[in-house]
Amino acid sequence: VKRHFCAFLSILAVFLLCSCAKQSEEPSKKIADLSAFAQELMATGAFSEELSLVDAEIGCDLYGLEPDAASEMLFYMSSGATAEELVLFRCAPEKMNGILKVCQNRNELQKSLYASYKPEEVPKLENNIWMTCDDALMFGVPADSQKVTDFLDGYFK
Amino acid sequence: MGMLLVLGGTLVLWKPHLAATSVLDTHISEPTAASTPEPTPEPTPLYRESGSAVDADTYLQDGRKVEILPGQSYWGMERLAVTVKEHRCRYMTGSGTLLPDYQCGDPVPESEAVEDEWFSDACFIGNSLQQGFMLYGGLRTADIFATQSISITNIYYEDVVNTGDGLISIMDAMAQKQYSKVFILLGINELGFSKGYFTESYGALIDQVRELEPDAQIYLESITPITKAESDSESMFTASRVNSFNELIRQLAADKEAHYLNIFDVWVGEDGYMPGGYTADGVHPYPRFYPLILDYLKTHTITEVRK
Numbered sequence: 001v002k003r004h005f006c007a008f009l010s011i012l013a014v015f016l017l018c019s020c021a022k023q024s025e026e027p028s029k030k031i032a033d034l035s036a037f038a039q040e041l042m043a044t045g046a047f048s049e050e051l052s053l054v055d056a057e058i059g060c061d062l063y064g065l066e067p068d069a070a071s072e073m074l075f076y077m078s079s080g081a082t083a084e085e086l087v088l089f090r091c092a093p094e095k096m097n098g099i100l101k102v103c104q105n106r107n108e109l110q111k112s113l114y115a116s117y118k119p120e121e122v123p124k125l126e127n128n129i130w131m132t133c134d135d136a137l138m139f140g141v142p143a144d145s146q147k148v149t150d151f152l153d154g155y156f157k
Numbered sequence: 158m159g160m161l162l163v164l165g166g167t168l169v170l171w172k173p174h175l176a177a178t179s180v181l182d183t184h185i186s187e188p189t190a191a192s193t194p195e196p197t198p199e200p201t202p203l204y205r206e207s208g209s210a211v212d213a214d215t216y217l218q219d220g221r222k223v224e225i226l227p228g229q230s231y232w233g234m235e236r237l238a239v240t241v242k243e244h245r246c247r248y249m250t251g252s253g254t255l256l257p258d259y260q261c262g263d264p265v266p267e268s269e270a271v272e273d274e275w276f277s278d279a280c281f282i283g284n285s286l287q288q289g290f291m292l293y294g295g296l297r298t299a300d301i302f303a304t305q306s307i308s309i310t311n312i313y314y315e316d317v318v319n320t321g322d323g324l325i326s327i328m329d330a331m332a333q334k335q336y337s338k339v340f341i342l343l344g345i346n347e348l349g350f351s352k353g354y355f356t357e358s359y360g361a362l363i364d365q366v367r368e369l370e371p372d373a374q375i376y377l378e379s380i381t382p383i384t385k386a387e388s389d390s391e392s393m394f395t396a397s398r399v400n401s402f403n404e405l406i407r408q409l410a411a412d413k414e415a416h417y418l419n420i421f422d423v424w425v426g427e428d429g430y431m432p433g434g435y436t437a438d439g440v441h442p443y444p445r446f447y448p449l450i451l452d453y454l455k456t457h458t459i460t461e462v463r464k
Contacts, residue, residue, distance in 0.1 A: 049437050052444040054292045064319030077292055080285040080305060080441035109317065109324065117306035117346075 029156050031136040034074050034088045040155070041140075042076070046147035047084050051076035059087070063106050069099060070137075082143070083114050083121035089137045096137050100130060103139040110141075251275045251458025262411025264419040265376075265457040273298045275458060276338070280370075282327050283307065283342030285441060286381055290342070293444035294451045300334070302327045308346040309358045313365075332369045338460070339366050339373045340418075344380040344402050345440065349393040356405050363413045374460055375415040379403045381424050382431040387439025394440060396430060416459050423453045 031037045042051060059075030060067050070091035078084045089099050111125045127145040131138050131152060142148050246257040250268035259266065276299040281287055287303035290296070304317045307327060316324035331339070341362070347355050366375055380399050388396040403421060410417035424442055426432045435442045 050443075052293065055297070057297075058292060062319065064321045066321065079437060079443050080289045081436070081438035106319075113304065113306045113315075113317065 030134050034072055034090060034136060037136075037138075037155075038074055038076060038086060038088055041138075041148065041151050042086065044147045044151045046140075046142040046144050046151065047086070048143035049078060049082055049084060051078060051084060051086055063087070063102050065099070065102055069102075070095065083110055083118070083124050084141050084143060086138070086140045086142070088139075090135050091137065093135065096132055099137055100132075100139070103130065103137075107139075107141065247462055248459050249462050251455075251460060255462065256459065259459065260411070261414045262407055262417060264407070265416050265459045267456050268458060270452075270455045271458050273455075275455070278336055279338035279340060280331050280334070280336040280373075281340040281342070282312070282331055283340075283378070284346055286345060287342040287378075289441060289444070290447050290450055293447035295448050296451050296454075300331075300336075302330045303342070306346065307343070309343050309355070309362050310347075312343070312362065328365065328369070331366070336370050336373050338376065339370050340376045340378060340454075341366070342378040342420075344406060345394070345399075348380075348395075348398045348402060352401070352405060355402065356409065359406070359409055360413060363409065363415060367413075375413070376418050377406050377410050377415050378418045379406060379421040381440075381442075382421055382426075382429070384433050384436060384439040385428065385430040386433060388430060390439075400429075418454065418457055420450055420453055423449050 054075050054077050056073045056075065057067060059065075059073060059077075060069065062075070065073075070089040072088075072090035074086075074088045076086040087103060089096075091099060107125055107128050111122055114121045114125060124141050124143060128139065128141050129145045129148050130140070133156070140148055246255045248259050249255045250266075251271040252269040254268055256266065273296060276296060279299040281290065281299055281301040281303065283303040284307045285303070285305035287301065288305060291301035291303055302318050304327075307315065307317070312327050314326055316326055318325050318327055318330040320330075343359070343362075344355075347359075350358070363375060363377075366373070380403050383394050383396060383399060385396070387394050399421075403419075407417045409415065424431050424435060424446060431439070431442070433439075435446055437443070
């Protein structure tokens with residue numbers, strides 16, 4: 001019974017995760033090219049500084065992810081001037097929850113560090129935004145989360 | 158210039174253009190230093206050689222200094238006695254050039270560039286600028302533990318390094334492995350400290366690093382420059398404090414037998430400030446400028462001569 005209950009919880013978690021993703025009446029548009037998606041998103045001006053792509057191995061170290069956690073990983077990081085970040089993963093649906101949890105843990109750490117370091121950055125961390133679509137996961141800490149929401153609405157329309 | 162060979166613990170001097178006619182392998186080991194009960198400050202003659210194949214004041218690869226005393230003529234060339242001072246030269250560049258005049262506290266001088274592999278036994282620790290170096294510097298052979306907000310006080314206890322199983326402090330992360338080189342980049346977040354507290358706390362950190370990494374050379378990287386706009390603002394970041402704290406770091410290097418790397422020079426403009434076009438916030442340069450730090454580090458290497 002316990003095993004079945006755990007399985008039920010897992011299915012429920014996946015269901016909840018999927019329900020948080022942007023959805024519309026039409027079938028979800030797949031993100032065929034994570035890099036192009038990221039460039040489009042960053043071109044909206046949602047981020048106050050130009051984020052730079054870092055080596056995936058370093059990104060994994062930073063986030064505490066195994067190098068094989070996802071089939072594709074893109075880490076766009078700040079120069080250090082702000083707390084802004086944008087990360088994208090392509091992974092199997094069953095791994096999505098775990099990766100999202102890792103992103104949220106990092107966000108919590110960042111919040112605690114920035115609280116005394118650059119408190120003005122904390123609201124950005126609090127207004128983090130994430131979405132899943134098919135096999136893609138995005139987690140972002142933008143300067144303007146509304147611009148990200150607008151972009152996603154337009155992208156998946 | 159001739160060549161100097163050490164074969165089986167004996168010294169052989171060889172001058173190519175004379176090798177065919179000269180007998181230059183008459184090496185006589187005279188371990189007088191070992192047999193002398195009390196060492197003297199005078200040069201210790203370990204070897205005496207016939208033949209002139211080295212210049213006075215040159216150094217052997219193990220750091221001993223060669224002195225040539227007037228001798229007698231030998232087969233058409235001057236016969237010289239060669240005296241070797243033991244371990245007179247303590248430091249050399251990463252590419253192997255001896256640095257007889259270098260002392261800890263001097264800025265590490267420029268030298269021939271080493272390969273990235275030179276850093277394979279190195280650990281870098283520090284603040285957001287060190288993290289920038291980790292993200293954008295392009296060095297993949299070293300371990301780097303750094304993040305924003307780290308200072309000489311919270312580096313011990315702020316759990317910021319993600320091991321996959323949880324978070325640990327930078328000092329704990331470093332202590333998991335024995336390194337030969339430890340590079341420390343701290344100081345910008347401490348500009349609000351009193352100079353006395355800064356010196357005391359940074360000194361204690363160096364002591365702690367030495368305790369955890371007893372075989373490591375310790376490199377203190379200078380605080381990097383800030384823009385004039387930042388310096389003129391109301392913040393604690395002022396160019397004069399950066400300069401005076403860098404002087405404290407240089408003095409710490411001298412006092413603690415560490416090496417001072419003046420990376421300040423990498424990003425500074427002619428006016429003594431970081432150019433405004435380098436940075437968004439006046440302190441952190443754009444990613445494209447971090448490889449310049451790696452270039453600097455590769456051309457400013459120093460290590461202890463192997464005894």
